[in-house]
Amino acid sequence: MNFERIPYLTLIIWGILAVAFFVALFTRQWSNAFVTCVALTLTLLPTVFSNRFQIQIPLSFLAAISLFLFGTLFLGEIFDFYNKFWWWDVLLHGSSAVGFGIIGFLFVFYLFQGDRYNAPPWALGLIAFCVALSIGALWEIFEFAMDEIFGLNMQKSGLQDTMWDLIVDTIGASFGAISGFLWLKERSLGLSGMIEEFIQNNRSLFKRFSRAVKNKDNADK
Incomplete structure (x- = not known):
């Protein structure tokens, strides 16, 4: 390691x-x-x-x-921070959903390699949003399983807690997916730098996109 x-x-x-x-x-x-x-x-x-x-x-x-x-x-x-601080659950789910949105975007971008013909920026952003929300839903299933199998209390108020978590996940996933969309449109929204850093550090995963960027730079010159 x-x-x-x-x-x-x-x-x-x-x-x-x-x-x-x-x-x-x-x-x-x-x-x-x-x-x-x-x-x-x-x-x-x-x-x-x-x-x-x-x-x-x-x-x-x-x-x-x-x-x-x-x-x-x-x-x-x-x-027991969830009960001590009402905003603890909102903070964690919101921030994690943004991260899930970034992960979803990078995963989808890797699959399509930035090919605008097969997947325009809005489509990549939409799929990234769906991936992020799916991860959030899987986390809710994980919480339910931990409560049912091991007797924990991760879901707190049950259905109400789950629904509010999913609502916050939706907002966070939207922010993460929009960050990816704006990065493709050569704009910036907070987390675009993290997307750029990941792609720059893992160029071997994005060979076709890297070649396209290089060709574009040569054409601009």
Whole structure:
């Protein structure tokens, strides 16, 4: 594992989760130990995925993923931040949905390689939005499964909590997908820099698009 490609924030979160896991085992708080173990495992997955498939994920994105999982599973469940702070759930779901929108856009963009004939920018943005919302729905299923199987309380008020989460997911996914759309239109909306960084760092995944950009630059000269 290349620690130079891991954000300091992620390393700190790993350390906190590892200590919390062993403390929970020592004090026989089995539920906390399980939740902490799940959180630690999920924060490790992006780095393992990056190393396995030789994909350079922006450090800011890796840190954001770790922070989201730390906030939702560790702080949210073990320290009950969801009930202590009414805005905690909205903040996490909204920010994660934006990230899902970016992930959805990059995945769709990889499939179509920026081919405007097969998929114009608005279509890429729409598909990215659908992918992001699907990920949000899968997360709700995950919460339901954790509650039903392990007796947790991730869904809080049940249907009402789920529906508000999906509404926030929709807003966040729209923002992420629009960021991708505007990037294709050579405009900027906050997260466009992260999209540009990912594509620049993984040019081997976007060979056709890179050739098209190079040809365009040569033509402009």
